[in-house]
Amino acid sequence: MFFxxxxxxxxxxxxxxxxxxxxxxxxILLLTKFARLGRRLLVSSVLxxxxxxxxxxGNLLFYPLEARFPPWNAAHGAPDGIIVLGGAxxxxxSAAHGVPVTKLAADRMIAAAALAxxxxxxxxxxxxxxxxxxxxxxxxxxxxxxxxxGLGIDKSRLIMERLSxxxxxxxxxxxxxxxxxxxxxxxxxxxxxHMPRSVGLFRxxxxxxxxxxxxxxxxxxxxxxxxxxxxxxxxxRTDAATREWIGLLAYWIAGRxxxxxxxxxEALPPPVATVRQxx
Numbered sequence: 001m002f003f004x005x006x007x008x009x010x011x012x013x014x015x016x017x018x019x020x021x022x023x024x025x026x027x028i029l030l031l032t033k034f035a036r037l038g039r040r041l042l043v044s045s046v047l048x049x050x051x052x053x054x055x056x057x058g059n060l061l062f063y064p065l066e067a068r069f070p071p072w073n074a075a076h077g078a079p080d081g082i083i084v085l086g087g088a089x090x091x092x093x094s095a096a097h098g099v100p101v102t103k104l105a106a107d108r109m110i111a112a113a114a115l116a117x118x119x120x121x122x123x124x125x126x127x128x129x130x131x132x133x134x135x136x137x138x139x140x141x142x143x144x145x146x147x148x149x150g151l152g153i154d155k156s157r158l159i160m161e162r163l164s165x166x167x168x169x170x171x172x173x174x175x176x177x178x179x180x181x182x183x184x185x186x187x188x189x190x191x192x193x194h195m196p197r198s199v200g201l202f203r204x205x206x207x208x209x210x211x212x213x214x215x216x217x218x219x220x221x222x223x224x225x226x227x228x229x230x231x232x233x234x235x236x237r238t239d240a241a242t243r244e245w246i247g248l249l250a251y252w253i254a255g256r257x258x259x260x261x262x263x264x265x266e267a268l269p270p271p272v273a274t275v276r277q278x279x
Contacts (some may be wrong), residue, residue, distance in 0.1 A: 008247060015052050016240045019045045049235070056225050058237025060220045064219060065244055066192040066264055069199070070212040076210070077185070078119045081178065083209065084112040085170055085190040085198060086128015089147075091138035100143040105191050107215035109144070112189045113151035115212070122187075124153060125178055127161040127170040139163075167194070167247075168256055171201040180207055191215035193241065197248050200257030211264075 011017060023045030029038025043119035051057065088108045093101040102109065116124050126148070128140035149155050161177050166172045180186060185208075190198050192213035202209045215226035217237060218224055252260045 002248065010243065010250075013242075013246060015242055016235045016239050019049050019052070023049075024178040027090065041221070050231065051202030052238045053233070053234040054228050056227060058228075058234055058239075058241055059224045059226065061241030061245065062193050062218045062237060063224050064218055066213070067193075067220075068196045069192070069213050070264065072187065072210060072212040079115075079121040079122050079187045079210070080184040081125060081128065081180075081186045082112055082115050082119070082142075082212075083125045083174060083186055083188050084108055084130075085167065085188070085194070086126065086140040086144075087191070087194070089128065089140040089143050091130055091140045091143065092132075092136070095136075095138040100147050102147075104215070105215050107146050108189055108191065111212065111214040112169045113148055113153055115187065115189070116148070116157065119246075122156050122157075123159060123178070124148065125161065125174055127158045127164055127174045129162050129164045129169075131165055167198055168201055168251070171198075171205050171207065175205055175207045185210060187212045189214060192219075193217060193244055196262045197251060197257070200248075200259055200262035201251065203262065204257050229237060239244070 012021070012224075023042050026038040026043075026045060027043030029035060029041065032038070077246075085108065088102050088105040090101045090103050098150065112124065116122065126141055126144040128144065130139055139162040141160040141230035145155065145158055145160060148158055159177060161170070161173050164173045188195075188198060188202065190213045192215060193209050195213045199209065199211055217240070219226075228237075248257075248261060251257045
């Protein structure tokens with residue numbers, strides 16, 4: 001039920017979808033005795049779409065998410081395993097063309113491959129099935145292996161989890177698959193903006209992970225307040241950040257995380273190393 005709601009009400013609540021729906025309602029009302037209300041809704045929807053598209057709203061929503069966790073500190077020692085959350089591969093397009101097709105979050109795959117080469121004894125776990133409401137046979141994990149092997153990672157090191165549909169299932173299925181032992185150290189590789197919710201879920205599941213954020217969407221300082229030249233990019237950032245905030249709230253209300261906005265574990269030494277920001 002939670003998954004279905006996230007794919008229906010959650011999608012409808014995204015700013016772009018909501019405002020387009022508001023504009024369509026306004027256009028319909030123009031043909032009725034509520035034409036005045038229709039004009040107001042139509043104008044409001046256009047103005048708000050422009051606001052979300054050109055102003056730095058998406059940046060401002062993204063920044064606290066991306067800044068929540070610092071870069072991982074390599075001085076802590078080599079990890080026993082590296083977990084890569086799905087979201088970087090378009091499974092449907094991959095199936096259609098017969099080759100892996102990546103999306104915006106391709107940094108997850110690149111960073112994980114680099115870590116795998118740096119730590120040759122670490123196990124590599126990719127977790128990702130299909131996030132579609134109407135599922136099919138196309139799963140992210142079925143194409144992730146080809147990317148990793150193409151980047152020089154031996155197939156024998158790879159563990160693929162292909163059934164999960166969302167982050168909660170990523171955590172549950174991965175924990176059951178790898179059965180982490182006390183004292184093992186696991187890195188979690190995912191987009192910086194997605195790290196708070198992901199870490200919160202792992203903590204709730206009793207699976208200790210060390211965040212390795214990648215795939216930043218906004219810069220720092222003045223970049224956060226920069227206007228956007230292309231409305232489509234601004235709307236995309238606003239939608240993605242809004243979805244993440246909604247996810248944080250929904251998982252906290254559902255009891256799947258213990259904190260509304262999970263942050264760094266104060267028990268760990270503060271990481272000081274830097275990670276090159278991908279552009």
